[in-house]
Amino acid sequence: MVAAKTIVYLLCHPNQLRSIVQWKVWHEPVHRRDPSKETPTEKSCFHYLNLTSRSFSAVIQELNPELLMPICLFYLVLRGLDTIEDDMTIDIKEKEPLLRNFHNLMEQDGWTFDKNGPNEKDRELLVHFDDVIAELKKVKKPYYEIIKDITVKMGNGMADYALNAEHNTNGVNTIPEYELYCHYVAGLVGEGLTRLFVESKLANPQLLVREDLTESMGQFLQKTNIIRDVHEDYLDKRRFWPKEIWSKYVDNWDDMFLPQNRQKALNCSSDMVLNALKHADECLFYMAGIRDQSVFNFVAIPQSMAIATLELVFRNPAIFDSHIKITKGDACQLMMESTQNLRVVCDVFRRYVRRIHKKNDPRDPNFLAISAQCGKIEQFIESIFPTQDPKKIAAGVKNANPATKDPGMDTSEALFLILAVLVVLGLVGGLMVGTAWYFGARFDMVLNDVQSKFAGNALSTTGSPSAVPSTFGHEEL
């Protein structure tokens, strides 16, 4: 049934279908893993990668062989941590040491964990975690140290949040708290990845100096997800939208979801989108530092998806009562465009920024600030790929001679155009009248008619002047 619906949808949207076909047929990965040469534990790791990640598994498996295993394992370790953190059936007293010691556990040969609740979706990964541990032992030392360092930070961060009663009952309050939360769940991952990219010489070492750029990459993705998932999180009784923002629009968080407050909720969501958009230019800047095509694809795809998702959720009331996603066709097109170069990704960003700007509503209190933020992103793109060259413009001004004429319409040209139109009209009209006359039309009668009409009008000075011509007219017809 669902499949039938999808087929009908795609038949009605040929562009979407085309994008999907293009991606499936023409996408040629830069690197492809070779399962025939893999050990059973390696195979097992990729099996769990496919099982636990829908969005990342494909791009990870196309990574440069140098980083393929390290990043796959990095993902699985963090996913393992997440599976413990997420599981509400594990008591906090048991959970805290697990989170804080995870970096030690992942060094114990044969360690597995089967105390996850039966409904925890990724419990299988921890049940077979010994395979991940076996592979971690083979990872080059510098890469391993990075993975371990981030695991320590992430585990402690998760434990702190799990113990933080205020956060768990009331959610996030201030904007700095919101950004700190995003730092723990996304910024840290970004930090680890950047260090791996630079360590493997696949990215500009400057990226380690500009930590703010890495941070923006994570913040942009996480904030976008938080905006999109607002309804899902609401049902799960979790809130990540900071009170500092939503309290400007409603008094209680529950009020956001009341139909009569839709306008306020929309304005609040655009405040959130504005806050997320602040990272977009730094994300583009970060991507300029990547030196390897497969790594570029790996970082660019999620970013393009994020800007498209922001456009989708912007001023979209549906986010407050359902879970919305970009279409499969759009996703395929975005993946095509994100696996080329920075210029194409910049074009994607500009396209979506302009769509956001088109949806912007003057009645929204954030209207001009959003317009300015869109402008800022466009200006940044212009600064890396300038349209105009001052040298050429200066040369053009100097050489301005009569031969390079104003491309606009000047007066004589316009007059000539109007004259030409009149002549053509006259010719065609004359031709028609002439043809009619040739076939026997009696113009003399029409003329007489008109004359008598005018005469009739002039005579009927009294009575109903309008009635006279109308009766005449009807009879003649």
Added chain:
Amino acid sequence: MSSEKKPSLGSVMVIGGCGFLGHHVVRLLLRDYTCSSISVIDLRCSRNRRPDSDGVSYFEADITDASKLESIFTQAKPDVVIHTASPAAQSNDSVSHALFKKVNVDGTAAVVEACRKTGVRALVYTSSASVMSDNRSDLINADERWPVIRGKDQSEFYSETKAAAEELVLAANRSPESPNLLTCAIRPSGIMGEGDTMVLYHMINIYRQGRTGVQVGDNNNLFDFTYVENVAHGHLLAARALLQTAASSIVPLDHERVDGEAFLITNDSPVYFWDFCRAVWNAAGSPMGAEHVWILPRDVGMVLGYLSEVFFAVIRKPPTFNRQRIIYSCMTRYYDITKAKKRLGYKPLVALDEGVRRSVAWFLEQEKEKK
């Protein structure tokens, strides 16, 4: 600003200090700086005048009157001169052309001369970002490397006179006649704010006449509007930098020098042209979104503009609507102000949306008072 020690600018003279920009310069001088004295020259000193308690001295004079100017300079003994005086660029006939030439070019020449004769150390001139525009072509993220458009390429005579004056001022920097006079020029784009009678006046008029329902072009054209306080701030940063250069014994390196240079100043936040208009209309009370807006393609607008020009030519009146207006509303014109940020340490003090809120509130207040 108040907690830190306010920087000193010595004795400061603001020419045009009762004008739109000039009186904000005076206000900022009083708020953010310490000055041994502040004096103002303007044609009329009754409007935008500070209360006597602020200790500003006002001199009524026409800047084209060189001898009067010189005697005021001798009396006020300024170290710094901020020259903001310029006629409003509203009309485009031969009478106003003569006025533009007289005030902008001859007046500025007289100011430069007075500075030279009375030992002024720093002269900051208010130029305009429009000197880089030919009023047809887009300016996309343009910076100071872009050429100044002069002569027959410059279709607006106002901009031509501003460019000529800027050239005069910059040529006077460390010139043989007065090696101690340092000068620079500020090129603001689209100034608006309290006291504005141009940008906001026209935009609010359009709203009052119920003409917000038409948009010409696709509204993807970015434009730089600048809140007046930020422009004034840029001027004073430039004055301060010139004084610092004057006090130093070495000539600064090319990539950090301020004297003899022109600086673009904007709010550092270009916005889509019609978005700015709508923000102004909504601040002025419009309850409308953008659903009612009818989008007119630029080419259609050009034809209508042309027909309007023909019509007004026939009835022998200046057209209220013409092709140039269509061009302006569809033109991309925004600037890269990295130079001002790096060399002057410039950063806008007030964000654009806050600037619009303040300016429109002021405008509505004025209207109320008039009634």
